[in-house]
Every structure is written in structure tokens, then in C-alpha cells.
Amino acid sequence: MNNAFDPASAAGLSERSRKLVERRTALLGPAYRLFYNDPVEVARAKGVLLYDSEGHEYLDAYNNVVSVGHCHPRVVAAISEQLGTLCTHTRYIQEGILNYAEDLLGTHADNLKHVMFTCTGSEANDLALRIARHYTGKRGIIVTDEAYHGNSDLTASFSPSLGAQSPLGTWVRRVPAPDSYRVAPDQMGPMMAAHVAKEIEDLERRGEGLAAFIADSMFSSDGIFSHPTDVLGPVRDVVHKAGGLFVADEVQSGFGRSGERLWGYQRHGIAPDIVTMGKPMGNGYPVAAVALSPDIVKNFGRDNRYFNTFGGNSVAMAAAQAVLNVIRDEKLQENSLRVGKMLRDGFAELAKRYEQIGDIRGSGLYVGLELVKDRASKQPDAAAAAAVVNGLRARRVLISATGANANTLKIRPPLVFSEANADRLLSETEKVFAAL
Amino acid sequence: MNNAFDPASAAGLSERSRKLVERRTALLGPAYRLFYNDPVEVARAKGVLLYDSEGHEYLDAYNNVVSVGHCHPRVVAAISEQLGTLCTHTRYIQEGILNYAEDLLGTHADNLKHVMFTCTGSEANDLALRIARHYTGKRGIIVTDEAYHGNSDLTASFSPSLGAQSPLGTWVRRVPAPDSYRVAPDQMGPMMAAHVAKEIEDLERRGEGLAAFIADSMFSSDGIFSHPTDVLGPVRDVVHKAGGLFVADEVQSGFGRSGERLWGYQRHGIAPDIVTMGKPMGNGYPVAAVALSPDIVKNFGRDNRYFNTFGGNSVAMAAAQAVLNVIRDEKLQENSLRVGKMLRDGFAELAKRYEQIGDIRGSGLYVGLELVKDRASKQPDAAAAAAVVNGLRARRVLISATGANANTLKIRPPLVFSEANADRLLSETEKVFAAL
Numbered sequence: 001m002n003n004a005f006d007p008a009s010a011a012g013l014s015e016r017s018r019k020l021v022e023r024r025t026a027l028l029g030p031a032y033r034l035f036y037n038d039p040v041e042v043a044r045a046k047g048v049l050l051y052d053s054e055g056h057e058y059l060d061a062y063n064n065v066v067s068v069g070h071c072h073p074r075v076v077a078a079i080s081e082q083l084g085t086l087c088t089h090t091r092y093i094q095e096g097i098l099n100y101a102e103d104l105l106g107t108h109a110d111n112l113k114h115v116m117f118t119c120t121g122s123e124a125n126d127l128a129l130r131i132a133r134h135y136t137g138k139r140g141i142i143v144t145d146e147a148y149h150g151n152s153d154l155t156a157s158f159s160p161s162l163g164a165q166s167p168l169g170t171w172v173r174r175v176p177a178p179d180s181y182r183v184a185p186d187q188m189g190p191m192m193a194a195h196v197a198k199e200i201e202d203l204e205r206r207g208e209g210l211a212a213f214i215a216d217s218m219f220s221s222d223g224i225f226s227h228p229t230d231v232l233g234p235v236r237d238v239v240h241k242a243g244g245l246f247v248a249d250e251v252q253s254g255f256g257r258s259g260e261r262l263w264g265y266q267r268h269g270i271a272p273d274i275v276t277m278g279k280p281m282g283n284g285y286p287v288a289a290v291a292l293s294p295d296i297v298k299n300f301g302r303d304n305r306y307f308n309t310f311g312g313n314s315v316a317m318a319a320a321q322a323v324l325n326v327i328r329d330e331k332l333q334e335n336s337l338r339v340g341k342m343l344r345d346g347f348a349e350l351a352k353r354y355e356q357i358g359d360i361r362g363s364g365l366y367v368g369l370e371l372v373k374d375r376a377s378k379q380p381d382a383a384a385a386a387a388v389v390n391g392l393r394a395r396r397v398l399i400s401a402t403g404a405n406a407n408t409l410k411i412r413p414p415l416v417f418s419e420a421n422a423d424r425l426l427s428e429t430e431k432v433f434a435a436l
Numbered sequence: 437m438n439n440a441f442d443p444a445s446a447a448g449l450s451e452r453s454r455k456l457v458e459r460r461t462a463l464l465g466p467a468y469r470l471f472y473n474d475p476v477e478v479a480r481a482k483g484v485l486l487y488d489s490e491g492h493e494y495l496d497a498y499n500n501v502v503s504v505g506h507c508h509p510r511v512v513a514a515i516s517e518q519l520g521t522l523c524t525h526t527r528y529i530q531e532g533i534l535n536y537a538e539d540l541l542g543t544h545a546d547n548l549k550h551v552m553f554t555c556t557g558s559e560a561n562d563l564a565l566r567i568a569r570h571y572t573g574k575r576g577i578i579v580t581d582e583a584y585h586g587n588s589d590l591t592a593s594f595s596p597s598l599g600a601q602s603p604l605g606t607w608v609r610r611v612p613a614p615d616s617y618r619v620a621p622d623q624m625g626p627m628m629a630a631h632v633a634k635e636i637e638d639l640e641r642r643g644e645g646l647a648a649f650i651a652d653s654m655f656s657s658d659g660i661f662s663h664p665t666d667v668l669g670p671v672r673d674v675v676h677k678a679g680g681l682f683v684a685d686e687v688q689s690g691f692g693r694s695g696e697r698l699w700g701y702q703r704h705g706i707a708p709d710i711v712t713m714g715k716p717m718g719n720g721y722p723v724a725a726v727a728l729s730p731d732i733v734k735n736f737g738r739d740n741r742y743f744n745t746f747g748g749n750s751v752a753m754a755a756a757q758a759v760l761n762v763i764r765d766e767k768l769q770e771n772s773l774r775v776g777k778m779l780r781d782g783f784a785e786l787a788k789r790y791e792q793i794g795d796i797r798g799s800g801l802y803v804g805l806e807l808v809k810d811r812a813s814k815q816p817d818a819a820a821a822a823a824v825v826n827g828l829r830a831r832r833v834l835i836s837a838t839g840a841n842a843n844t845l846k847i848r849p850p851l852v853f854s855e856a857n858a859d860r861l862l863s864e865t866e867k868v869f870a871a872l
Binding site: 297 | 477528562
């Protein structure tokens with residue numbers, strides 16, 4: 001895993017950290033991972049700032065779940081008030097879920113007329129693909145090379161970024177992500193469509209057929225490929241021609257993250273058959289969703305019921321409604337666009353001085369800096385990325401790394417990140433590059 | 437589905453309900469189901485009482501999620517306080533998750549030394565079976581005839597209670613639940629073990645082998661079979677002999693529900709290899725868990741990482757800790773035992789006057805009343821059960837029905853249900869039976 005703490009190096013930690021890490025391993029077992037060479041113990045947070053157990057302040061340039069800022073007072077108040085009023089499930093009539101469903105669907109493509117609620121993005125992708133398979137009668141799923149779509153048995157089976165030891169389904173096919181650093185923009189859409197068409201042919205040869213193509217339009221775990229935005233249209237055409245569904249995984253790219261549009265797929269000018277949402281939807285409250293075309297879920301709803309004990313419960317809906325209201329009222333999409341551009345401009349200045357910065361990508365407050373050994377060969381430099389991530393952590397600024405080669409800095413702060421926060425991030429990053 | 441509202445009968449509803457139901461269908465689609473012939477619109481709740489949009493009071497004898505009572509002030513306060521302090525994930529060090537993990541594991545069998553956190557019981561069962569399959573290298577899963585273990589692709593595949601149209605995995609085998617109304621108690625354990633052994637043999641013949649047997653020790657969706665409690669021991673022995681794992685699904689039976697012990701499996705005197713927990717764990721806050729033996733997860737943790745964005749987050753842990761504290765401080769397990777017994781005694785009195793009550797089962801505040809056409813044939817009477825469930829709903833008392841034949845009344849109130857609440861439930865039930 002990128003940016004994972006290696007327990008073998010626990011001896012170098014402070015006594016408090018070492019003891020907590022040991023206790024953690026004993027209690028939570030071996031499947032949990034911490035971030036950084038020197039993991040951070042967090043105690044409280046506000047806006048874009050985190051504080052450790054000794055009161056040190058950290059600038060959070062990583063956490064996209066708390067999208068409207070850590071501990072946003074309106075979200076805290078909405079959840080607390082609903083908790084004291086009612087917290088129950090979808091087998092009773094409640095108006096809150098209907099109001100939110102209407103509000104949410106109003107932001108989406110016209111064909112998406114139904115929304116179903118889950119608790120996590122994994123559950124949303126799991127349900128989306130169950131429905132896609134039921135609708136198409138096929139099993140095949142196509143994803144990008146380093147895609148991540150969830151931790152359930154089904155979604156982990158089409159999440160190659162979980163690593164070579166995590167088994168992919170026999171019905172999963174991978175295509176290269178649109179690597180805009182290495183492929184010319186005008187070739188990208190046709191190339192990706194051709195890759196998808198080839199994999200569809202293979203799935204059909206094996207009798208699997210195509211249920212769905214699913215992608216995050218920012219290709220986050222592949223290395224953040226935000227541009228060009230004419231890539232997914234040709235892919236959708238090929239997928240539809242084969243009778244498959246196009247699923248937009250908006251868990252990373254949705255809710256204004258890109259700055260340009262509320263939903264990542266909108267940047268590609270397409271209307272997906274199914275859209276899944278998660279992470280920032282409740283600013284940390286577990287809530288996620290699947291929006292879809294009525295024709296796709298019609299027979300699934302006849303043959304199956306769907307009930308999720310906590311999905312769409314009264315408090316989840318209050319949390320999600322508060323978040324959507326805050327995104328609009330505080331113009332966070334606009335802020336994401338403005339401050340994101342400022343960050344990329346600032347990194348472009350840095351790139352004039354530091355050869356390791358091979359490429360600067362992203363949209364809004366989703367920024368990827370690909371680090372390379374030299375700009376001619378574009379050879380990935382994972383060591384430099386790890387050094388910057390941990391160097392910034394030592395300076396109390398939190399980011400991480402992404403991509404197959406772990407050489408792309410992943411900068412993805414809460415959407416309330418201000419210009420002053422951006423200045424601080426840029427100047428700290430410069431100091432770290434200077435010391436490399 | 438048992439006790440589902442049929443949208444075809446919407447014409448009989450109040451104008452407000454009809455409009456909300458229509459809006460719901462339009463927004464949420466066809467896979468959602470409401471309870472009762474006349475669905476209840478809920479607006480607020482407190483303790484064991486729910487209130488509809490017109491202010492009418494309902495006695496809640498059904499909801500097990502809000503186990504310590506609707507809107508329990510200590511749980512609301514704990515969640516609200518943590519929401520205002522910090523809500524983040526497990527890739528930073530936090531003490532709260534360690535304290536809760538230690539507290540929770542301390543209530544379990546000694547072999548269960550690790551706990552992993554998810555958001556829902558479905559996610560917990562999905563993860564448990566992923567781990568079981570990784571550990572054993574086998575795929576087969578054995579469940580009871582009408583088991584329900586979740587809504588993910590994997591867990592739905594071994595949840596026959598979802599109905600004939602919901603496909604079971606080819607590697608799933610079913611065994612009869614321990615129907616104590618029709619089989620003598622001393623035959624039950626050996627009979628169930630023999631059924632499991634036969635299915636293991638079949639799984640091995642097909643090259644699948646056995647990964648796990650999973651059961652809810654109260655057999656909730658099979659019809660609530662709480663006794664005898666010497667059934668699961670022989671099953672575990674057969675499962676272990678075949679190299680499979682015994683998974684206790686405590687989503688329904690855990691956290692003191694049975695009154696007798698904190699965990700349902702403890703009533704059977706066994707130590708499972710894996711235990712899954714959910715529903716009441718956060719009193720409505722989405723939090724669930726998997727506890728397991730270290731040897732089982734050792735290689736899974738080496739080959740896979742497990743990260744769940746919201747699972748084990750700061751607020752989930754605060755909620756779960758508050759619930760566990762309240763269960764202990766308010767002696768809710770003891771209350772469950774006492775009031776549960778009082779309920780069963782009261783229903784036994786009713787059974788003297790109403791022939792339809794064929795059997796009274798359960799432990800603590802989990803009560804099953806099996807309704808039959810006559811006591812000699814023991815022929816299930818689903819119509820009577822539906823009439824009682826809807827009759828009670830008309831009298832503003834909420835219960836539901838369960839079992840393959842939908843003829844067992846499912847009574848499962850919050851654990852704070854008092855003797856006065858039990859009196860009210862009994863007297864309302866008597867009125868409904870008198871009017872059948």
C-alpha cells in the first residue's frame with residue numbers, strides 16, 4: 001500500500017506511539033494499516049486543521065471525507081438534532097429521505113430518477129454491480145488497471161489496486177487508465193475505447209459477457225488523470241453497443257471535488273446508467289447512495305427487495321442534507337475551483353525549480369503531482385514521493401501518494417481549503433523539495 | 437417479504453400516506469418495501485415510544501436497532517460530543533478505537549483476540565466469509581433454510597430468506613433450522629449435525645469444500661428457535677472436523693438481547709472461530725464488527741489490507757462505547773431476561789384462550805409466537821399472523837412476523853422495555869386475538 005507505516009520500523013517511534021501501535025496490532029490484527037513512517041495520533045480537528053495528542057497543529061491537505069471541513073458546526077448540529085428526535089429505518093414512511101432524494105437527484109443527469117441508500121461506497125458499488133448483473137444477465141466487469149471500488153467480496157474482486165495478493169474475479173478485465181502524461185490527449189478517448197472493446201470481446205469469448213464498465217472519472221487510484229475530459233464518452237458508446245452498463249463511481253470525484261461540476265461524470269459530458277456516491281456525502285457520517293435509471297432497477301426490484309438497516313436512516317439523511325446545503329451555501333465547488341487552480345499554479349512555479357515534478361494534474365481541490373527520476377524518461381520516482389509525503393508530515397502537513405508506481409503526490413484537502421491554506425501548503429512543499 | 441405493504445392497496449390509505457408512498461416509489465424505486473397494510477409515518481421517538489406525524493403514540497415492540505431505547509440521551513450526547521471534536525478514520529492512531537476494542541473483546545470468548553470494524557452487519561458477514569475462504573482455501577458455506585446474513589453480493593448469496601428470486605451461490609447449502617416445535621429437543625443437536633455433515637460431503641464431492649457454517653443462534657429469520665441450547669456444539673464439531681470455520685452471526689442475538697448472556701453463542705456453550713456483530717451496536721449509528729481468532733486472519737492480513745472509510749471512525753467508536761456502557765449501567769441484559777420472561781408468561785396465559793397460539797419461543801426480549809390453524813396439525817397460519825401484526829398496528833403497537841411461513845409473530849422491543857410496557861403489549865394483543 002502507498003504511504004503505509006511499516007511495523008518493522010516501530011523502534012524509531014516515540015514511546016507513546018510505539019505502545020499505541022503495539023496495542024493496535026494486538027487488538028485490531030494484521031489487516032489494518034497506518035499512514036506515514038511516523039504515524040500521526042489525532043485527537044481533535046476543526047476545518048482544515050488537525051491536532052495531535054500533544055496539541056500540535058497539522059494542515060490537512062488529504063482528507064476528502066470531511067469535505068465541508070472537520071467538525072462543521074451545521075453538520076454537527078443537524079446530526080445531533082436528528083439523533084435526539086428520531087433515528088429509524090426505511091420501512092416506515094419518513095419525509096426527510098424523500099426530500100433529500102429529490103434534492104440529490106435534481107443535481108444529476110435526467111435519466112437518473114431513483115436513488116437507493118447504503119452506508120458505504122463499497123456497499124453502493126456492490127449494489128450497483130448486483131443490479132447491473134441482474135439487468136444484463138452478464139457477469140463481466142471492466143475497470144482500469146489500478147482501480148479501487150470497495151472492500152466487499154464483490155467490489156474487492158474488481159479493485160486491482162488492493163494488490164497482487166488480493167484475487168480479482170475471473171470475470172474482471174482491466175484497461176489502462178488515461179495516462180495524460182504519456183499519451184497525447186487526442187489519442188486518449190479512441191485508445192481507451194479500443195482497449196475496452198478488446199476486453200469485451202474476450203469476455204464474450206469466455207461466455208461471461210459484459211455487465212458493466214465502472215470508473216472513477218478522476219482515476220484517483222490510477223494516479224489522478226483528470227484530463228482530457230472527452231475520454232469517457234467513447235468508452236460509454238462501446239459499452240452500450242455491447243449491452244453493458246456505464247457506472248460512474250463518484251465516491252472520489254463527486255460532491256464538487258473537481259470544482260468544475262458537482263459530479264465528475266458531468267465533466268465528460270455523459271449521462272451514466274448508474275452513479276454511485278459515498279465518502280464526503282455525510283462529512284464522515286456513514287452514508288452512500290446509488291442513483292440509477294428506472295428501467296435498470298425495475299426487474300431487480302420485482303425479484304429482490306433491498307433493505308439496509310442503517311442505509312437511508314433518519315440521521316443519515318439529515319447529515320447528507322446538511323452537507324449538500326453547506327456545499328451550496330458556502331459555494332464550496334467554486335472555492336474548490338479557485339483554490340485548486342491556485343495550487344496547481346503554485347506547483348507549476350515549483351516545477352521550474354525542481355526537476356522531480358514531472359507532471360501536475362487534477363481539477364479543483366484534487367491535485368496530483370507525478371514525481372519522476374528525470375523528465376526525459378518520465379521514470380517514476382516512488383522514493384521521492386515517499387520522501388515528500390513523509391517530509392511534509394514531519395512539517396505537519398498531511399498528504400499522501402497514489403498510482404501504480406506510488407509516485408504521484410495525492411493532494412485532496414477539505415473543500416474549505418483557503419488561499420492562505422494553499423500558500424502554507426505550497427511553501428511547506430517547497431521546503432521539503434529543497435531538502436530532498 | 438413478511439409484513440410488506442402492497443402498493444396495489446395504496447387506494448385505501450389516507451391522502452397524506454398515499455401521496456408519500458407515491459413519492460417514495462417515484463424517488464426510491466421498486467426495491468424498497470414498507471411495513472404494514474397501512475404504513476406508519478414516524479416523526480419522532482423516545483425510549484420505547486414512536487410518534488407519527490399527527491402526534492399519535494406507538495408502542496415499539498419491534499425495533500432492536502435502538503436497543504437501549506430511541507434517542508437515548510447518553511448515546512446522543514456521546515455522538516454529538518465526538519462529532520464536534522473529531523471524526524476520522526483508522527489510518528491515524530486514535531485511542532478510542534483501542535479502548536472500545538479491548539472492552540468489546542473482553543466480553544467475548546478467549547480465542548477472539550482481534551476485532552475489525554465495518555459499518556453494517558452485511559459488511560461484517562461479507563468480511564467474515566472473505567476471511568474464512570482465504571483461511572480455508574474452500575468456498576462452501578452452510579446456512580439454515582431461511583437464514584438472512586446480509587445484502588451484499590456475497591451475503592445475499594447465502595441468505596435464502598431473501599426469496600426464491602434472489603439467487604443463492606452454487607457453493608451454498610442449506611440445513612433445516614432447529615424447529616423445536618416439531619422436533620424433540622434431544623434429537624435436535626444430532627439431527628442438525630447430521631444435516632451439516634451430509635451437506636459438507638456434498639460440497640466436497642463438488643470440489644467446493646467447506647469454508648464456514650454461519651448461523652444466528654436465535655435463528656431469527658427461520659422463526660426464532662431459541663431452545664434447546666445444545667444444538668450448535670455438535671454442529672461446530674462436524675464443521676471443525678471438515679476443516680471449516682464456525683461463524684456466529686450475533687447481529688440479531690448479541691448485545692444482551694437474549695437476557696441470559698451477552699452473546700447468543702454463549703448460550704450454546706461454544707467459542708466460535710469468528711463472531712459478527714451489528715444492528716444494536718451503535719443504537720442506530722452505523723457500526724458493526726468482526727471478532728476473530730488471530731490464526732484465522734494472520735495470512736489474510738499478510739495478503740490483504742482492510743480499510744473501511746467509516747468503519748471504526750472516531751464517532752462510530754464513541755457511539756458503540758456509549759451503548760455498551762448503557763447496557764451495563766442500566767442492567768439491560770437483566771431487564772431483557774426479566775421482562776422477556778414476563779412476556780412469555782403472559783402469552784402463555786393468552787394461549788389458554790386462543791388456540792391459534794401454537795408455540796411460544798424466545799429468550800429475553802426476543803419472543804416468537806407461532807400461529808397455527810390447529811394445534812394437532814401445527815399447520816402454519818400466516819393469515820392469522822398478518823391479522824395480528826396489522827391489528828396491533830391499528831392499535832398503535834408495532835411488531836412483525838417471521839419464519840418461512842410468515843406465521844411467527846416477531847416481538848423484539850428495545851431492551852429498555854418495562855413491565856408496564858409488557859402489560860400494555862399483552863393487553864393489546866389479547867384484544868386483537870379476541871377480535872380475530
